[in-house]
Amino acid sequence: MKLVTCGLPYANGKAHIGHLRTYIPADVYVKYLRMMGEKVLFICGSDCHGTPIVVNAEKEGISPRELVDRYHEHFKKVFASVGIEFDYFGRTDSEYHHEMTKNFVKKLIEKSYVYSKEIELAYCPKCKRFLPDRYVEGICPYCGAVARGDECDQGCGRYLEPGEIKEPRCKICGTKAEFRKQKHYFFKLTAFRDFLLEYLDKVGGTENALNYARKWVKQELKDWCITRNLEWGVKFPGEDLVVYVWVDAPIGYISYTREACKNLGCDWEKIWVEGVKKEGDIKWGDIIHFIGLDIVYHHCIFWPAMLKGVEFALPSAIVASGMVKVEGKTFSKTRGYVVWVEDDYLKSGFNPDYLRYYIVNYTSHQKDLNFSWKVFMDKVNNELIANLGNFIYRVTYFAWKNFEGDVWSFNVKADDSVIKAVEKARNEIVKAIKNWEFKIASDAFMELASFGNNYFQSKEPWELIKSDKEKCAEVIANCLHIVKALTILAYPVLPFSMKEVAKIIGVDEFRMNKVNEFEKIKVLKKPKPPFKKVEEEKIEEMEKLMIDRIRKADEKTVKYVTIDDLSKLDLRVGKILRAEKVKKSRKLIKLEVDIGNEVRQIVAGIAETYKPEELVGKQVVVVANMKPAKLMGVESRGMILAADVEGKAVLLTPEKEVPIGSKVR
């Protein structure tokens, strides 16, 4: 039994197209495997723990459970409505999951992979509590950007260990936090370095994920703090702490498997404990994780190490989907570049199959997918409808009109070229699926549809019907064979539409080995076109909606300041006396700037637009009371103002020469 999983959606927001980028190809994969006769278990569920959920629930004045309930049901519903059929969709806040996680952690403790250590943690004296993860905001110790407790999300993107953050502040009340000592537990991730290198070398899946992971393992592996001060989560054995959400979330794959097996009569231990083969130090399972590029670290490093720690079977493949762009821009909920599955897509009445086709067929699974409504319309109308839909409809309708759906009273036989074309499509699909190449698979059935149109056109059955009805029947019989093949081959990508077609031609089994059986296919009822066109007006409406949303998001980010705020800044005109590039840096220039009463050393990130020599003598605006900082080891005491033109700096300079040190107001 093969196990396929999708990264667990975090029960803290609605489903968007980024989720589907991973889940739909996974579902397509599973559907194809099943058509090939493989036994597959397809598992997913909500990730319900962690501080963002607690923080958001507090904000809304509800319990974490209530918040989770809402989004859990939402995901379940949305996935079903786009045809993603999980065998089990669990949640990590359930009893069985807590039990599984506790046992897992206990085993890690028994194997001595967990140790405790006193660490200094941010503590809010006003709220009287420790501040885990997103309860705390401060300065990233690596890059100096504003960061949250667990991740430097606006700066260098690093994952931060508890206690690492500088200048912590309570996110809830804004109070300056103090550091207090507390005992926490660590997972000996460093003990798995060699194992991970070997594992990452051999595991299957897509290269995009594995390359990153290999680098991380080589560079900066640290032991991993796995406990948090929180009520909401899985209790750490014997302590008033919960385990970190990224410990319990992947264990969800196991606990959901066990629950699924209860209903389906399989054995979860065979899948997760026994595995399918041993290869030196590695016990392989037949387990495939579909994930997004953003959770590679957890699935390629933490997770295999945890599994190895308890001597469980390891995933055989990690398949990471590329990023999503919306209308050519990086996907971003806060900036409005987002497509909500329910509110935008489903409520507008679009067939879910269209989106499935778009996501699968736009580009290779590993590459970035750009979602654009215009492209969406083109792909649906010009490819799905004009080619595939049209072929299915013209054949079935022709058979219905001229033969009442039954051509088999004539003596007809299979055309060799038709059988070959179907065989080719099937072989290509089987091969593509094994390589995670879903676009190639969907291209293959589209090519078969194209072949069908060509065949129909060149045989001219509309002429034959007048002159040679038997010959005509043979052409249509062959075309119906192609229709049947298409119905089956396209089913995993277009399940809703192909099920309808299947009813019309009396196909009740979607199996790969039935695809090229030349059966007596009849048209059982009056055919309907399998797809409806996407209207241009509707697309314009969607585009307008998106533009509005982007504009609103822009407005939201405006924060007004008072004149007092402004007066906090000591802005002055300075003159650049000397400039030289900071060694080994790309953007930085070291400047000496005369600001009237003193000469300051300032480092500015402007080397991409200016050469040092052209800066000397220029008057610039300086923030004189900027907190000193070190950049690439060079001290900087001030900041030069510049316009940001698509990431490149353009200096602000007085309109005419002014006395050095002039105040800027």
Next chain:
RNA sequence: GCCGAGGUAGCCUAGCUGGUUGGGGCGCCUGACUCAUAAUCAGGAGGUCGGGGGUUCGAAUCCCCCCCUCGGCACCA
């Protein structure tokens, strides 16, 4: 700067263990046809295969240098 992934016609791409005129899809132009949701079919225009060197009888494919895009890190004060 370092590490990844890339740069192939307006767009998405195949080819990349070197070898006949670099394939395909969408869009575009012309023609044909009418069974079909103006769908389909035929034909066509459109490429210095990022740039420059080199190896070779022969390179999109191999080697070197450079440029650009994206992601990650080191520095966005």
